[in-house]
Amino acid sequence: MKKITVVTLPGDGIGKVVLPEALRVLEAAGFQADYVHGDIGWDFWISEGNALPQRTIDLLEKHKLGLFGAITSKPKPQAMAELSPALQGKGYVYYSPIVGLRQHFDLDLCIRPCQSFPNNPLNFIRRESDGISEPKVDVVIFRQNTEGLYSGVEWTDPPAGVRQALETHPKMAFFKKVPGKDLAISCRIFSRGACQRIIEAAFAYAKDYGYKSVTICEKPNVIRETSGMMEEEAKKIAADYPDIALWSTNIDAQMMWLTKNPEDYGVIVAGNMFGDIVSDGFAGLVGGLGFACSANIGRDCAIFEPTHGSAPKYERLDPPIVNPIAMILSACMMLDHVGERSKSARIRAAIEKVIAEGTVRTYDMMKLTGGAKVIGQGAASSIEMTDAIIAKL
Ligand code: NAI
Ligand code: MG
Numbered sequence: 001m002k003k004i005t006v007v008t009l010p011g012d013g014i015g016k017v018v019l020p021e022a023l024r025v026l027e028a029a030g031f032q033a034d035y036v037h038g039d040i041g042w043d044f045w046i047s048e049g050n051a052l053p054q055r056t057i058d059l060l061e062k063h064k065l066g067l068f069g070a071i072t073s074k075p076k077p078q079a080m081a082e083l084s085p086a087l088q089g090k091g092y093v094y095y096s097p098i099v100g101l102r103q104h105f106d107l108d109l110c111i112r113p114c115q116s117f118p119n120n121p122l123n124f125i126r127r128e129s130d131g132i133s134e135p136k137v138d139v140v141i142f143r144q145n146t147e148g149l150y151s152g153v154e155w156t157d158p159p160a161g162v163r164q165a166l167e168t169h170p171k172m173a174f175f176k177k178v179p180g181k182d183l184a185i186s187c188r189i190f191s192r193g194a195c196q197r198i199i200e201a202a203f204a205y206a207k208d209y210g211y212k213s214v215t216i217c218e219k220p221n222v223i224r225e226t227s228g229m230m231e232e233e234a235k236k237i238a239a240d241y242p243d244i245a246l247w248s249t250n251i252d253a254q255m256m257w258l259t260k261n262p263e264d265y266g267v268i269v270a271g272n273m274f275g276d277i278v279s280d281g282f283a284g285l286v287g288g289l290g291f292a293c294s295a296n297i298g299r300d301c302a303i304f305e306p307t308h309g310s311a312p313k314y315e316r317l318d319p320p321i322v323n324p325i326a327m328i329l330s331a332c333m334m335l336d337h338v339g340e341r342s343k344s345a346r347i348r349a350a351i352e353k354v355i356a357e358g359t360v361r362t363y364d365m366m367k368l369t370g371g372a373k374v375i376g377q378g379a380a381s382s383i384e385m386t387d388a389i390i391a392k393l
Helices: 015-028 042-048 054-063 076-082 097-104 160-166 170-175 192-209 226-238 251-257 272-285 325-337 341-357 382-392
Strands: 004-011 033-037 065-070 109-115 126-128 131-133 138-144 154-156 184-186 213-218 245-250 267-270 293-297 302-306
Touching (some): 015 065, 109 192, 109 272, 138 192, 192 213, 192 226, 226 245, 251 272, 293 325, 325 341
Parallel strands (some): 004 033, 213 245
Antiparallel strands (some): 126 131, 293 302
16 A cells, blocks of 8 residues: 655644654554644744745645644734745735645535543533432534634725615615614525535445434524425435434524533534534534544545644743644544555544543643643643553553
8 A cells, every 4th residue: 555645744833743643653553654844823923924935735646635733813913024024025924834735725524523522521410319420521523713703805885886786675665764884784695506515425424333313403494495494405415314304403592402402412513613613512422622633524535633722822932742643533534535444443442541640730621720830730731631542442
């Protein structure tokens, strides 16, 4: 078999801490790959006026597989102030490189598993009439990653042509008297093909991994056209999967139910924004940012990343304190993607053992306020956590 090449994209802040830890685990699990480094993030905005240099896109075009840490984004005035003086005033504009990657490679499928590990002190618990229960949460969210409310088609003071077009809709009469400068519009755009792709991927995954249900989490009673299209396509695709139940929930009710009966759900599908919301909601039940992993998958390129950001305040701590598990679980998703499922299963089992034993815990698992002092308070460093996982492999 041809050796796989992975483009490693540590990015900024703690991305540079957790990515090397994940590579150590991959190596210990016997994953044979070549790694090439890709430049991405704030340093390249400052020095080149581009946080996602073309050479990095070229590497991903070639190898089609990326392992990404995290990047730092800052508001416009700050971005401009930090840009190298030689580049100031030359029309450079900051764009988020991860959004850029999703768009460039049409990474339309975002997969976010939220699975609880027994004995994680951060797990969701529930008060029962006879004590406390800790339901096993095992949910995988499929979020449409490129369309919907995050498509970027939006205006404040929309051009006259846009306004005229909108006024052909009877409901626009409600906004008739609002002056343009006081009118902000963000479009929620769904295309049928993208709906079909995310739903099909979700059902195929449910079948492959033995989940009993796929839940479409939208709001078709109110957002009739876009949510309605998602529901309509789901019904068609579900017919090909007679053994998997198709459920439908509204996003608002889903956010309530996930705090009441999270164990009832399996695979969940949602558009971009609702997927963003519901995946953060479920991630909170299984340990939060230190555990939340994700995959961005397109037709021919895939990039795996923890959902946390660069947490700049922890970047320079020595030893580093952040939890590497979200990054390591993201690397496991990459292994699944390339067909190395026995290796990812071994790594997940090793993580499970470390958490079950409970002697090695990073500061977030101990519910401490982050900072250098947590090591003295008994928290494991990022490196110690990785070492413990490797020892269990
Ligand atoms: P963040 O996710 O970087 O950090 C928020 C807080 O979560 C941290 O202060 C820390 O307490 C905790 N945390 C995050 N990762 C952790 C880990 N692995 N282990 C333990 N605790 C962890 O979000 P924040 O502070 O809102 O943003 C910081 C920077 O990251 C910003 O510039 C933001 O734009 C960027 N960002 C990048 C993302 C990406 O690369 N995909 C996603 C989210 C934010
Ligand atoms: Mg989010």
